[in-house]
Amino acid sequence: MRWLCFLLLASPSQLAHAQSAGSPAPSPALRFDLTALPVTRDSFVFRLRGEERGWAVWQYEVRPLEGTQQIVYSASSEFRPIEVERLRIVLDRQSGAPISTFHHIDLYSPQSDTVMLEHDLEVKRGEVTGRRRVGTRRGDVKIIPVSRPFAPGTVLSDYVFLAGAVTNVGPGDSLGIPAYKEFADSLVTLSFVAEAPTTVQVPAGRFDVLPLRSGAFRIYATRTGTRRVVKGETLDGVFSFELVHSGAVVPGSE
Numbered sequence: 001m002r003w004l005c006f007l008l009l010a011s012p013s014q015l016a017h018a019q020s021a022g023s024p025a026p027s028p029a030l031r032f033d034l035t036a037l038p039v040t041r042d043s044f045v046f047r048l049r050g051e052e053r054g055w056a057v058w059q060y061e062v063r064p065l066e067g068t069q070q071i072v073y074s075a076s077s078e079f080r081p082i083e084v085e086r087l088r089i090v091l092d093r094q095s096g097a098p099i100s101t102f103h104h105i106d107l108y109s110p111q112s113d114t115v116m117l118e119h120d121l122e123v124k125r126g127e128v129t130g131r132r133r134v135g136t137r138r139g140d141v142k143i144i145p146v147s148r149p150f151a152p153g154t155v156l157s158d159y160v161f162l163a164g165a166v167t168n169v170g171p172g173d174s175l176g177i178p179a180y181k182e183f184a185d186s187l188v189t190l191s192f193v194a195e196a197p198t199t200v201q202v203p204a205g206r207f208d209v210l211p212l213r214s215g216a217f218r219i220y221a222t223r224t225g226t227r228r229v230v231k232g233e234t235l236d237g238v239f240s241f242e243l244v245h246s247g248a249v250v251p252g253s254e
Helices: 002-008 012-020
Strands: 040-048 051-065 068-079 083-092 098-107 114-124 127-136 141-149 174-181 186-194 198-202 205-214 217-222 229-234 239-247
Touching (some): 114 141, 198 229
Antiparallel strands (some): 040 051, 040 239, 083 098, 098 114, 114 127, 127 141, 174 186, 186 205, 198 205, 205 217, 217 229, 229 239
16 A cells, blocks of 8 residues: 555655765675565455454566566555455566556545545656646546666565565564655665564565555565565554465456
8 A cells, every 4th residue: 555655765855865875885785586476366354453343465477578588566455444456567577677657546434635646657768757637536647757867776665575585684684775755755764673583473474574664564475385475564453464365467467
């Protein structure tokens, strides 16, 4: 969900300060091995203060192309009663680089005049381009063109969830990488702090995991067998999601 990514990432000013001060990047830098992602369709349950409040489905497909392969990550979710979303990200499976991202969110909060957010972006030749759309309760839709530099090695903020299980982070590590926040059109630092390995019980079963803390959030990623995120939670424990089921992909379902 969009608001989870805001909890996870550092502010743009933090990255800008580090760059202006000439601070070296963490060594080694945070990396994602997308070749380790399984072809799967994973279903999750959302909980707020222990009460079930929605669901999510994440699907990973491999698309073979001449001389390369792509990962197609599709997701849909509902967080009752305020948010419904769908997401589709295409990535280079070998390099880990993003290729395109589409994200649509319908909002139902009575306190907000915004009822729809959407971006449709492409990364090509060192630039991210496309458009954002913002819909209001009055029926207006504002279209915002996007065009800004996108340096090699930069990832998307959504990598926290879609690729959090296939990082190079080990227990005790604290690693980071530049990341682009799609809705905010800003550059931030996506970082993980690895905690001690543990075991968690979720509806899908019991898993040996490595907890990875990022911002005000923590995900639990398996480190042996099939690599996947099986749980996530805010550090205060108010919100969580848990894996319920893993199955075969449904082509073109999202």
